[in-house]
Amino acid sequence: xxxxxxxxxxxxxxxxxxxxxxxxxxxxxxxxxxxxxxxxxxxxxxxxxxxxxxxxxxxxxxxxxxxxxxxxxxxxxxxxxxxxxxxxxxxxxxxxxxxxxxxxxxxxxxxxxxxxxxxxxxxxxxxxxxxxxxxxxxxxxxxxxxxxxxxxxxxxxxxxxxxxxxxxxxxxxxxxxxxxxxxxxxxxxxxxxxxxxxxxxxxxxxxxxxxxxxxxxxxxxxxxxxxxxxxxxxxxxxxxxxxxxxxxxxxxxxxxxxxxxxxxxxxxxxxxxxxxxxxxxxxxxxxxxxxxxxxxxxxxxxxxxxxxxxxxxxxxxxxxxxxxxxxxxxxxxxxxxx
Numbered sequence: 001x002x003x004x005x006x007x008x009x010x011x012x013x014x015x016x017x018x019x020x021x022x023x024x025x026x027x028x029x030x031x032x033x034x035x036x037x038x039x040x041x042x043x044x045x046x047x048x049x050x051x052x053x054x055x056x057x058x059x060x061x062x063x064x065x066x067x068x069x070x071x072x073x074x075x076x077x078x079x080x081x082x083x084x085x086x087x088x089x090x091x092x093x094x095x096x097x098x099x100x101x102x103x104x105x106x107x108x109x110x111x112x113x114x115x116x117x118x119x120x121x122x123x124x125x126x127x128x129x130x131x132x133x134x135x136x137x138x139x140x141x142x143x144x145x146x147x148x149x150x151x152x153x154x155x156x157x158x159x160x161x162x163x164x165x166x167x168x169x170x171x172x173x174x175x176x177x178x179x180x181x182x183x184x185x186x187x188x189x190x191x192x193x194x195x196x197x198x199x200x201x202x203x204x205x206x207x208x209x210x211x212x213x214x215x216x217x218x219x220x221x222x223x224x225x226x227x228x229x230x231x232x233x234x235x236x237x238x239x240x241x242x243x244x245x246x247x248x249x250x251x252x253x254x255x256x257x258x259x260x261x262x263x264x265x266x267x268x269x270x271x272x273x274x275x276x277x278x279x280x281x282x283x284x285x286x287x288x289x290x291x292x293x294x295x296x297x298x299x300x301x302x303x304x305x306x307x308x309x310x311x312x313x314x315x316x317x318x319x320x321x322x323x324x325x326x327x328x329x330x331x332x333x334x335x336x337x338x
Contacts, residue, residue: 003145004071005096005124008156012060017103020053020063022070024086027093032127043089046079050099051086057103067156077130088128095125277302280309287312 005022012018029042051073055062076085088094101109101116109116172185182188277300281291284305289312290296297304 002142004069005073006067006069006071006149006152007098007119007121008067009063009100012064012100014059014061014064016060017057018060018063019056019101019103019109020068021056021099021101021109022051022053022073023048023097023099024075024088024094025097027095027125030093031089032091032093042092046087046089049084049086067153075128077128090128090130093125093127095120095122280305283309 009020025048026042026045031042051070053068053070054072074083074085075088076083077088077090078085079087081087098119099116100119101114103109104114172188176182176185176188179188182191280302281299284291284297287309289305289308291299291305297308
């Protein structure tokens with residue numbers, strides 16, 4: 001069907017399913033083909049057919065969100081058509097009718113309790129023709145029709161945007177009434193743009209500072225990692241040195257203990273040596289030895305004193321041996337004499 005039939009649907013329940021149908025009814029009983037400046041009589045009526053929109057059934061929200069187009073509706077003047085096209089008589093005037101039917105439980109229509117409404121628009125009446133003879137004009141009409149359709153779509157989008165931004169306009173006017181230092185909305189918007197520019201600058205500065213902070217934080221973590229590694233190495237070295245120090249201290253304590261033992265032994269030996277010297281000197285004196293002077297033995301020469309004592313004892317032993325042997329000889333002679 002050209003031009004295609006498009007309509008905007010409103011007032012439907014967005015949660016209820018509806019079926020959209022269309023039929024074409026004859027407007028009058030004329031055949032718009034002039035003979036002797038008169039319209040001919042209408043051809044016999046053709047049984048009407050219904051065209052069901054391919055999106056049916058659909059929720060009311062689907063039908064109301066955009067224009068509903070019947071561009072897939074096909075017309076024919078073939079009375080024997082078996083493809084479901086709507087059959088029209090050429091050169092007759094027809095009125096499209098839109099039927100909005102509330103779908104039943106089976107998503108169908110046709111029961112006696114079906115709720116529906118019918119809409120027709122006088123400006124949509126047309127005369128059915130088989131084809132235009134002026135193909136250039138047909139192409140121009142098709143181009144203009146597409147252009148008008150595009151403009152309508154654009155106009156609808158703009159209307160939606162206007163409705164969307166209307167609240168902001170009302171908000172600006174309400175703010176202007178409360179603000180006394182602005183004379184019109186332009187000054188208010190200019191002030192807002194200035195604040196937004198300042199905000200963007202502050203955000204950029206904040207982002208830069210955040211990047212710098214992250215960079216500094218990364219550098220700090222890297223430094224702390226290196227510092228911790230160095231500190232760990234130093235702690236390891238310190239532990240080794242402490243272990244060596246403990247070993248040296250242990251060795252030193254052992255050496256000190258040995259030294260103290262040696263000193264104690266030396267004191268004992270020195271004391272013993274002193275006693276030996278005193279005893280030796282006394283023995284030397286008892287043997288009649290003289291200390292000091294040219295003929296005497298040095299007082300500290302214990303070895304010489306011992307040597308003199310030894311010689312003295314050897315002399316006394318020889319004398320004692322001699323006397324003992326002499327006494328034995330005398331006793332023998334006396335025994336012999338008796």
